[in-house]
Amino acid sequence: MVPRIPVSVDLVVLTxxxxQLSALVWxxxxxxxxxxxxxxGGFIQLEEDLPAAAARVLAERAGLPGAPVHLEQLRTYGYPDRDPRQRVVSVAYLGLAPDLPAPTEAHMSWQPVSSLQTMAFDHRRIVLDGIERAGAKLEYTSLGAAFCPAEFTxxxxxxxxxxxxxxxxxxRNFHRKVTKADGFLVPTGRTTTRDGGRPAMLYRRGPAELLHPPMLRLAG
Structure with a gap:
């Protein structure tokens, strides 16, 4: 008889x-x-596909129903000893979000990723993979704006x-690069002085998904 291996979804939600770069944990x-x-995290139900399971876990377990969280599949983790209770395969999803309020569930908390040195199961490894994916995404896509509110400087x-x-x-280099990247930022025509000093232009995220040219980390 072929053994049945449970499949779960785990969420790395970063903001x-x-x-500080923080992750939603419990x-x-x-x-x-x-x-x-x-x-x-949570086990996938029989009638669900993976994106639906991730959305359900985000709403029910992470306590973020309807929140503006970008979700994408990160990686599958299936080595035999990742859960001491039983063999479990986990499909991890990366979530990126603007600064969200403190969770209403008492057991949930935003914690700086620098403080998450020791975690349950293999979750530290999953968090590190999520951070690396987020860093890479900022180079080639417009998802950096997913961490910002609707209007930002x-x-x-x-x-x-x-x-x-x-x-x-x-x-100055950063300003030049992001404002010249095709479709990355759209001026709103409004300014803000919330940071003090001269009024700063407010932007919103543009239609581009890929950045041309990219924002390479090693470019200075």
Missing amino acids: VRCQ RRDRPPYEGRWALS VADLRRVYEIVWGRALDP
């Missing part, structure tokens, strides 16, 4: 919160790994890149 209250941080966007990439960027 920039309090000037503290396990039972074995195994009691007391450790874990990602939101170039300085807001630059802080996202600096936080995700973990390095300082030259403000």
